[in-house]
Amino acid sequence: KQEVTQIPAALSVPEGENLVLNCSFTDSAIYNLQWFRQDPGKGLTSLLLIQSSQREQTSGRLNASLDKSSGRSTLYIAASQPGDSATYLCAGRVSSYKLIFGSGTRLLVRP
Amino acid sequence: DAGITQSPRYKITETGRQVTLMCHQTWSHSYMFWYRQDLGHGLRLIYYSAAADITDKGEVPDGYVVSRSKTENFPLTLESATRSQTSVYFCASSDRSADGSENSPLHFGNGTRLTVT
Numbered sequence: 411k412q413e414v415t416q417i418p419a420a421l422s423v424p425e426g427e428n429l430v431l432n433c434s435f436t437d438s439a440i441y442n443l444q445w446f447r448q449d450p451g452k453g454l455t456s457l458l459l460i461q462s463s464q465r466e467q468t469s470g471r472l473n474a475s476l477d478k479s480s481g482r483s484t485l486y487i488a489a490s491q492p493g494d495s496a497t498y499l500c501a502g503r504v505s506s507y508k509l510i511f512g513s514g515t516r517l518l519v520r521p
Numbered sequence: 522d523a524g525i526t527q528s529p530r531y532k533i534t535e536t537g538r539q540v541t542l543m544c545h546q547t548w549s550h551s552y553m554f555w556y557r558q559d560l561g562h563g564l565r566l567i568y569y570s571a572a573a574d575i576t577d578k579g580e581v582p583d584g585y586v587v588s589r590s591k592t593e594n595f596p597l598t599l600e601s602a603t604r605s606q607t608s609v610y611f612c613a614s615s616d617r618s619a620d621g622s623e624n625s626p627l628h629f630g631n632g633t634r635l636t637v638t
Contacts (some may be wrong), residue, residue, distance in 0.1 A: 442624050452632070459626045503627075506552065507566075507569045508566070
């Protein structure tokens with residue numbers, strides 16, 4: 411059974427720090443790995459999608475990597491800002507209709 | 522505006538009542554999904570649809586009904602609401618990849634917070 415785990419569950423950092431969020435999955439047979447951001451009371455916003463054939467994707471201060479052989483993905487946030495405070499979820503797509511979501515990392519960036 | 526619109530944003534209903542949550546997307550995406558998000562359970566798939574008139578059960582379909590007569594709409598109906606259906610419901614959509622790679626991203630609406638009293 412495919413499982414997706416995110417560590418840590420919560421993270422608090424001072425503004426300006428670079429940080430890494432981790433996502434691990436048990437089955438390497440995924441089509442892609444997608445990172446989302448969720449603000450309180452809001453839906454999930456897609457940040458980055460890494461196809462299974464890719465190693466990384468970048469968008470602004472965000473960089474996501476994927477290592478299928480080890481079952482790991484990381485989301486790197488450079489020069490963190492208070493506006494980055496949110497819950498970050500990763501999800502592995504295992505079929506046309508099925509994504510397996512992690513339980514998320516709650517990030518607080520302190521001014 | 523382009524995107525996914527869910528309505529209502531908040532709903533309070535009584536046990537036993539029928540309630541319908543609406544979802545509308547403007548992208549003409551093939552796939553549409555309904556999830557519920559609960560503390561301790563994360564996101565769970567209720568129903569999904571691969572195209573108009575094609576729907577199928579997800580992980581937790583009991584007590585829910587869906588329809589998809591038009592590509593852009595995917596309503597979710599609770600036939601007889603129960604307290605255990607108190608949750609935040611999210612609709613999502615993604616396109617069908619032309620090469621069959623299933624590499625189109627999933628996009629979510631802002632959710633409907635449903636309380637069953």
